[in-house]
Amino acid sequence: MSSDQPRDSITDTSDPLTSTRDARMGDGVDDRFNSRLREAFGSTPFILTKFDKFMNWVRGSSMFMLQFGIACCSIEMMHTYSVKHDLDRFHAGVPRASPRQADVMIVPGTIVSKFAPRMKRVYDQMPEPKFVVNMGNCSTSGGPFQEGYNVVKGAEEVIPVDIHIPGCPPRPEALVYGVAKLQERIANGESSPVTVKPYELEEFGDLERDEIVDKLAADIDEESLVMRYNWADSP
Amino acid sequence: MSTQQEDDTPDVDDAAPATPASGSPAALEALIEDHVLEREDHLNAPGFVIRADAVQDVLSTLKTEAGFDHLSCVTAEEHEDRFESIYHLRKYDDPTQEVSIIVPTSRDNPVSETAEPVFRTADWHEREAYDLVGVEYDDHPNLERILLPDTWQGHPLGLDYNQNKPQIVTFDEHKNPLEGHEQAADDSDTMFLNIGPHHPATHGVLHVETVLDGEQVADVNPDIGYLHRCEEQMAQKGTYRHQIMPYPDRWDYGPGGILNEWAYARTAEDLADIDVPEYAQILRTMGGELCRIACHMLALGTFCLDIYGDFTAIFMYAMRDREVVQNILEDLTGQRMMLNYLRLGGVVWDIPEPRAEFFESVRDFLDELPERLDEYSDLITSNEIFQARTVNTGVLDYETAKDYGVTGPVARGSGVDYDVRRDDPYGYYPELDWDVVTEDGGDNYSRLLVRMEEVEQSARIIEQCVDLLEGWPEDERDIQANVPRTLKPEAGTETYRTVEGAKGELGVYIRADGTEKPGRFKIRSPCFSNLSALKEMSTGEYIPDLVATLGSLDVILGEVDR
Structure with missing residues (x-):
């Protein structure tokens, strides 16, 4: 589906690109940058290049963040949005309450087992192209709570991530830097080497067959299994 | 009952x-x-x-x-x-x-x-x-899991829990919470409304399941646990002396940093019989009250964000004042939010040099504060729209407040004259001149008034602390008592101590088991008890008032779920 392959008609891109994993695979320019408009311009490569650059610049310069508070980092995130640090100066300062209107999700806090499916749901509701900024150590790796029984070891277990910002919590300046880096990437049309962890269906086969697994295997329709937290194997 | x-x-x-x-x-x-x-x-x-x-x-x-x-x-x-x-x-x-x-x-x-x-x-x-x-x-009315998902296997703080066993969360956890819930029963007019866990008005990841009758709340059920990050387990894995202290900062990240650390410090100092030098107590008191101002400013800003629904004046003003407080705290402790300033037996650092400069920045802040508070009063408490939204909404009466174990500004807004700082004195509070603020209204408005007046009282305390610190003789500035490198309280000693956190009575229970780590570490979170009273406050009221009530409760989900 790369841009130098002119096509006569639009055939298969009207599906909502919510299947995050599929959207990240494939080579060449990241599929996230595709739009139906771009497909329509596909037959004229010269204009397309210019138009692509323009669109990337637009995307990088007008980002709508999702208003998404989880834990401690969200307090620093609020400070980044408000006076003094004012993320709006970097074209990214208006948080949207609805995921349907947002481009960027900042994940500001610890993801626990109860919240992870909800977060994926919110992520899936965001329209493509969408980007994720991990704020703080918790959403990068579990941070200081990594060894907790209930803590998911990083948002990347659940959703793909573009930028990691270390810190506990990162200072507002660090968040501004991270967002600026993301904008730079988008403007250059780069896609990050996204690691997508297999959060989708996993077979029971590699689990030890004890009573819990047997019970769950009996209870759960394998079709509906989205996530498996295996504390031993997690990075 | x-x-x-x-x-x-x-x-x-x-x-x-x-x-x-x-x-x-x-x-x-x-x-x-x-x-x-x-x-x-x-x-x-x-x-x-x-x-x-x-x-x-x-x-x-x-x-x-x-x-x-x-x-x-x-x-x-x-x-x-x-x-x-x-x-x-x-x-x-x-x-x-x-x-x-x-x-x-x-x-x-x-x-x-x-x-x-x-x-x-x-x-x-x-x-x-x-x-x-x-x-x-x-005979418990509703004995089901509260913090962990319903599908969880085992009880994680039990002795034979195996953390390496996989836990499974299914797609059902992930489905549309409204599916099949639009109407509560076949022939009723009620409607199910799902708020959260991702919602701008829930101050984090609180999930509120409400049943509406028209625009009135017929039933409300706060569902918590979306930020349960095993604080108690983390504390049980750490050694008393240094490894536990960073975690309290992350309970109430308002930032109630020093106030939370103090809860742990007070309990552990009681357990290991450590005395804290007077000079360190003043530093703790001053730092704690700075944290309280920051917390109340956050409560005020986000409350007004809920009421007025806009990232404008009041929210930004509150954030501006918080920035000033955070700068002072950063000078004092080295971090903006996760201060990690207290140590068992004292604090980690003295006031930064040059001391005069630090005191000047605190005094500048205190000098400007009355003017700021007047401005808030103009914008908030004397605003007719605000009063229409908050007066006589979310009423929590005196007896119900006590029955639910409600503490802090929420209890004092309901006329419960209870403040651990005064009633169970610790730190340097007994030596200082300040008042406990109470209001009798019990509504959202009273709770806000209590917070705003508490900011004034905190400023009074800080001012007295600064005076004391400035005049303190240079060779008597003991910031830490002599504490053994490894603390091993005797096995079987148990204690439960509380302090007045920004949200109320914050308690820690520790049972020592003879090792250098606690055998059981239990956190009593004020927000947890305060939030449990939400049902009493909101049932029968309009749905917008439920949002206002949530705002005035000032819950921090990190502290609710721990």
């Missing part, structure tokens, strides 16, 4: 004459002697071991006859040979009068009677004990 229990305890009438000396453990024992198996005193309070089927009898006797009207905390723990639930009781009038009721149950059949009919607050506390430790409570 307790009225029906009073009839069941005729035997206490004989002991009633003993109540004048009700503070003494002997008098208490006489009150409940039929049920007491043995004495097991804690460092903070006399402890009585009672039979598992006499919980309601004993607690209602203590509540009505001896005046222990505040169930501060319920701690559950597992020992080699038994499960134990500990009910930490105290009085709203005098929290130094405490008693611990210890209810052991066998490991094979860990069932004890619920305390919920006597103290409503036991509802959530016992659910948490069931969820994390696995004690079951007979």
Whole structure:
């Protein structure tokens, strides 16, 4: 589906690109940058290049963040949005309450087992192209709570991530830097080497067959299994 | 609720004459002697071991006859040979009068009677004990998991829990919460409304399941646990001296940093018998009150964000003032939010050099504060629209507040004159001149007023601390007591200590097991109890008032879920 392959008609891109994993695979320019408009311009490569650059610049310069508070980092995130640090100066300062209107999700806090499916749901509701900024150590790796029984070891277990910002919590300046880096990437049309962890269906086969697994295997329709937290194997 | 229990305890009438000396453990024992198996005193309070089927009898006797009207905390723990639930009781009038009721149950059949009919607050506390430790409570109205997902296998703070076993979360956890819930029942007019866990008005990841009748709230059920990050387990894995202290910063990240650390420091210092130098106490007091101002500013800003629904003036003003406080705290401690400033036996650093510059920045802040508060008053409390939204909404009356174990500004907004800083003195508070603020309204407006006036009181405290610190002789600036490198409190020592956090009574219970790590570390979070009263405050009100009530409760989900 790369841009130098002119096509006569639009055939298969009207599906909502919510299947995050599929959207990240494939080579060449990241599929996230595709739009139906771009497909329509596909037959004229010269204009397309210019138009692509323009669109990337637009995307990088007008980002709508999702208003998404989880834990401690969200307090620093609020400070980044408000006076003094004012993320709006970097074209990214208006948080949207609805995921349907947002481009960027900042994940500001610890993801626990109860919240992870909800977060994926919110992520899936965001329209493509969408980007994720991990704020703080918790959403990068579990941070200081990594060894907790209930803590998911990083948002990347659940959703793909573009930028990691270390810190506990990162200072507002660090968040501004991270967002600026993301904008730079988008403007250059780069896609990050996204690691997508297999959060989708996993077979029971590699689990030890004890009573819990047997019970769950009996209870759960394998079709509906989205996530498996295996504390031993997690990075 | 307790009225029906009073009839069941005729035997206490004989002991009633003993109540004048009700503070003494002997008098208490006489009150409940039929049920007491043995004495097991804690460092903070006399402890009585009672039979598992006499919980309601004993607690209602203590509540009505001896005046222990505040169930501060319920701690559950597992020992080699038994499960134990500990009910930490105290009085709203005098929290130094405490008693611990210890209810052991066998490991094979860990069932004890619920305390919920006597103290409503036991509802959530016992659910948490069931969820994390696995004690079951007979006749509990709703004994299900509260912090972990329903699909969880095992009880993680139990002794035989295997953390390496995989836990599975299914797609059902992930489905549309509204599916099939649009109407509560076939022939009713009510509607199910799902708020959260991702919602701008829930201040984090709180999930509120509401049932609406028209625009009125017919039922509301706060569903918590979306930020349960195992704080108690983390503390149990750390050594007393240094490894636990960073975690309290992350309970109430308002930032209540020093206030939270103080809860741990107070408990551990009690446990290991450490004295804190006077100079360090002043530093703690000043830092703590700065944190309280920052917390109340956040509460005020986000509350107005809920009411006015806009990222404009008031929110930004509050954030601006918080920036000033955070800069001062950063100068003092080295971090903006996660301060990690207290150490057992003192604090980590003295005031940064040059001291005059630091004091000047604090004084500048204090000088500007009255003007700022006037501005807030103009914008908020004297605003007609704001009053229409908050006066007489979310009313929590005096008795209900006590029944739910509500503390802090929320309780003081309902006329409960209770402040741990004054009633169970610690730090340098007794030496300073300040007042406890109370309001009688019990509504959202009163709670906001209490917070704003508490900011003034905190400023008074800070000013006095600065005066003291400035005049302190240079060779007497002891910031830390001499504390052994490794602390190993004697096995079996137990204590429960509280401090006044920004949201209310923040308590820590520690049982030492003879090693350098706590055997059981239990956090009593004020927000947890305050939030459990939401149902009482919101049922029958309009749905926008529910949002206002949530805002005025000022819950920090990190502290609710721990």
